[in-house]
Amino acid sequence: MLSQNIDRVALSHSFDERLFRLLVASISDYAVFMIDPNGYIMSWNQGAQNIHGYTEDEVIGQHISIFYTNIDNKSNEFGKNLNLALKNGVREMQGWRVRKDGSVFWANATFTTIYNDAGHLVGFAKITRDITVQKEKDEQKEEIHAELEKQIEQTSEQIAANEIRFRKLIENSHDGITMLDKNMNVVFRSKSAERISGWSNEDRQGLIIDDMVHPQDRIKVKKLLAEVIAKPSEPILSNYRTKHKKGHYIWVEAMFTNWLNDGKIKAILCNFRDITARIESEEVVNSKNQQIENILESIADGFIALDKDFCYTYANKRIGEMIGRDPQDLIGKYIWTEFADAVNSPTYKALNRAASKKEYICNEDYYEPLNLWHENHIYPMPDGGLTVFIRDISVRKKADLQIKQLNENLEKKVVERTVQLEAANQELESFSYSVSHDLRAPLRAVNGYAMMLKEEFENELGDEGNRVINTITQNARLMGQLIDDLLAFSRMSRKEMVAIRVDMDALVKVCIREIIQNQPLLPEIIIHKLPPTRGDVNLLRQVLLNLIGNAVKYSSKSEHPVIEIGSIKDDNKRIYYVKDNGVGFDMKYSNKLFGVFQRLHSAQEFEGTGVGLALAKRIINKHGGNIWAESIQGHGATFYFSTPIKMNKDE
Amino acid sequence: MSNNEVEILLVEDNINDAELTIRALNKVNLANNLVHVKDGEEALDFIFGKGVFADRDTYCRPKVILLDIKMPKVDGIEVLRQIKSNEATKTIPVVIMTSSREEQDIITSYKLGVNSYVVKPVNFEAFAKAISDLGLYWLIINQPPI
Numbered sequence: 035m036l037s038q039n040i041d042r043v044a045l046s047h048s049f050d051e052r053l054f055r056l057l058v059a060s061i062s063d064y065a066v067f068m069i070d071p072n073g074y075i076m077s078w079n080q081g082a083q084n085i086h087g088y089t090e091d092e093v094i095g096q097h098i099s100i101f102y103t104n105i106d107n108k109s110n111e112f113g114k115n116l117n118l119a120l121k122n123g124v125r126e127m128q129g130w131r132v133r134k135d136g137s138v139f140w141a142n143a144t145f146t147t148i149y150n151d152a153g154h155l156v157g158f159a160k161i162t163r164d165i166t167v168q169k170e171k172d173e174q175k176e177e178i179h180a181e182l183e184k185q186i187e188q189t190s191e192q193i194a195a196n197e198i199r200f201r202k203l204i205e206n207s208h209d210g211i212t213m214l215d216k217n218m219n220v221v222f223r224s225k226s227a228e229r230i231s232g233w234s235n236e237d238r239q240g241l242i243i244d245d246m247v248h249p250q251d252r253i254k255v256k257k258l259l260a261e262v263i264a265k266p267s268e269p270i271l272s273n274y275r276t277k278h279k280k281g282h283y284i285w286v287e288a289m290f291t292n293w294l295n296d297g298k299i300k301a302i303l304c305n306f307r308d309i310t311a312r313i314e315s316e317e318v319v320n321s322k323n324q325q326i327e328n329i330l331e332s333i334a335d336g337f338i339a340l341d342k343d344f345c346y347t348y349a350n351k352r353i354g355e356m357i358g359r360d361p362q363d364l365i366g367k368y369i370w371t372e373f374a375d376a377v378n379s380p381t382y383k384a385l386n387r388a389a390s391k392k393e394y395i396c397n398e399d400y401y402e403p404l405n406l407w408h409e410n411h412i413y414p415m416p417d418g419g420l421t422v423f424i425r426d427i428s429v430r431k432k433a434d435l436q437i438k439q440l441n442e443n444l445e446k447k448v449v450e451r452t453v454q455l456e457a458a459n460q461e462l463e464s465f466s467y468s469v470s471h472d473l474r475a476p477l478r479a480v481n482g483y484a485m486m487l488k489e490e491f492e493n494e495l496g497d498e499g500n501r502v503i504n505t506i507t508q509n510a511r512l513m514g515q516l517i518d519d520l521l522a523f524s525r526m527s528r529k530e531m532v533a534i535r536v537d538m539d540a541l542v543k544v545c546i547r548e549i550i551q552n553q554p555l556l557p558e559i560i561i562h563k564l565p566p567t568r569g570d571v572n573l574l575r576q577v578l579l580n581l582i583g584n585a586v587k588y589s590s591k592s593e594h595p596v597i598e599i600g601s602i603k604d605d606n607k608r609i610y611y612v613k614d615n616g617v618g619f620d621m622k623y624s625n626k627l628f629g630v631f632q633r634l635h636s637a638q639e640f641e642g643t644g645v646g647l648a649l650a651k652r653i654i655n656k657h658g659g660n661i662w663a664e665s666i667q668g669h670g671a672t673f674y675f676s677t678p679i680k681m682n683k684d685e
Numbered sequence: 686m687s688n689n690e691v692e693i694l695l696v697e698d699n700i701n702d703a704e705l706t707i708r709a710l711n712k713v714n715l716a717n718n719l720v721h722v723k724d725g726e727e728a729l730d731f732i733f734g735k736g737v738f739a740d741r742d743t744y745c746r747p748k749v750i751l752l753d754i755k756m757p758k759v760d761g762i763e764v765l766r767q768i769k770s771n772e773a774t775k776t777i778p779v780v781i782m783t784s785s786r787e788e789q790d791i792i793t794s795y796k797l798g799v800n801s802y803v804v805k806p807v808n809f810e811a812f813a814k815a816i817s818d819l820g821l822y823w824l825i826i827n828q829p830p831i
Contacts (some may be wrong), residue, residue, distance in 0.1 A: 107808045466787075472753040476785040479701035485809035487710065507809065514807025521786065 087134030119145035213301035232279025248275030342418030407431035481510035521644035538564040557595035589616030618665035692718035709816035725759025749823035769798040
């Protein structure tokens, strides 16, 4: 301590004291002044004036206590400081000091004891600095620091709270969360993960993700993890099967994010969820879809599905075959760019209509570029699209066309045949016309001239001559009758039938009157009540005339001829009969009864041409009815004929 | 008999029929003023005063025309049509006498205005009776329009 002071004095002596004083005096930021051992001010500099506000003149000789606050003065702060300086040689402290104007500033002050060469205390050097600004700054700093600390504390609490919250979120999350290290060891497993996979956080040790994956998915997952490693921070999604703690496999959808390089996480994060149910239902749907697809692929019809913009969403194999394209090639394409030449075709219109009206439409169309006749069944779909079944009907169409052609040919043939038939009919008509005229005229001449001969030369001819002439005239008459009957018969088949309601009672009476006119012997005639029928009255009249006439004729040789006319009840038809007690006929010849020129009796026995019953049969057949007969030879015959109850309108 | 006093015009191409007809009429004395022409063309010439009958006074008209249908050249139907469509001749009674029972002929004849349609019977007695009845009816019983 002593050597120090000696050094200091020696030093002051070695400097030019004047220069030193000047230096001190010019220091403006520090108050540098000297006080005597009692505290009275001995020197002053510019810095002291700047800081304390006193000039040198005002302050020299003043006691240093003027710079202290009253409180400090009361506690003898100044004395304490000096004592401490004396004790230690230097005393540095800080404290509030008072300026001349009474204002205070925060000062940093140093007291240094000064001894003279003889070792006596001569006073103290004091250096004071105004550090109010610095102090304020320090105080601000402190405040800021405190604030920061507080904030940090709060933040920490928040973080802690957040962590709890997130932990809870994670624990309660539906998705499982696991964290893997770079070797794919599970380092964390959330409660939710446990719920999904059965493995708890505590189970994690020794479990390598690779071991958990279903053998069939391992290659896939290996590739996936390689990708995860290769692409930090990038979420990568995948599906695979993983083993449940109970041993079975579950499908999971997992999203891996590589945060290994993230200082805070340093792990691969895996969020996953159980999609077993979804996959299973997807499998059900897929198998259903597959089934539907199998059906659509196996049907013989073409099938396409269009979305609401008329783009293909499906096309089966068959349609591919029909149009000669790969059906897959159509998918996603707009139908009317693929078939631009079918725009405005009936199919185009049908599709538009089905889509806009939401109704099923079936149409037929011909697509010329493919020479394809097709039938479309168009069904609107709820999503605005359409499904269309397309059937190749070319074969049918060709057959139709053939049928049409055949029909046309047939019609042509029918027309031709009709013309031929008409011509034949015409010929037949003119033939029968000629017969009617020309065949009868010579007969009339034969008959007439024979009669003339008889009239003129009756006496000369004698009995034999007259017999011969009678035979000639009889035969001529018979031939005339034959011709008339034959003509009537042929006329009948050409004649149009006019069907009306026929009162059979009345008609029978008319016929009987006509027949018995020329009869010398009147038979007994019994007429039962007859139901009416529908038919051509003239034709039916001919039938009745014939049947009743025959009955009269063939019973004329009976002792007591009886003719009975009646009907038999039947639900489906009218049946009328004419019964006589005449000679009858042998039933074995009954098939010959209704043939033209067929007779069962000789002309000598009974006159007749053999046309009457043939004509009757033809008339009844034309009415849609039947005619038949029963007989016991020698005991009479019964002739029946029927007419239908209901006849066609045009008959 | 001049052509102007004709009472019956017989139009018949069949000579046998004609003879039988005339004979039957003779029996009842009605064949005195009868002209027989052998086809339709000749009949029209007679009726309208043409051809060989050009000098005939057509104002003198037969009381009845017995007309066959089926004849060469012009048939009876055509003759009937012309008679009935001419104002001067349409009131002359025309009787069709034919072998034809053809309905079509009958209907056509009546439509054209025939006064009677008779089918010639094959039987001579019936034929003779029909002819004489006709002659009696048209020449004696019937009052002609003139």
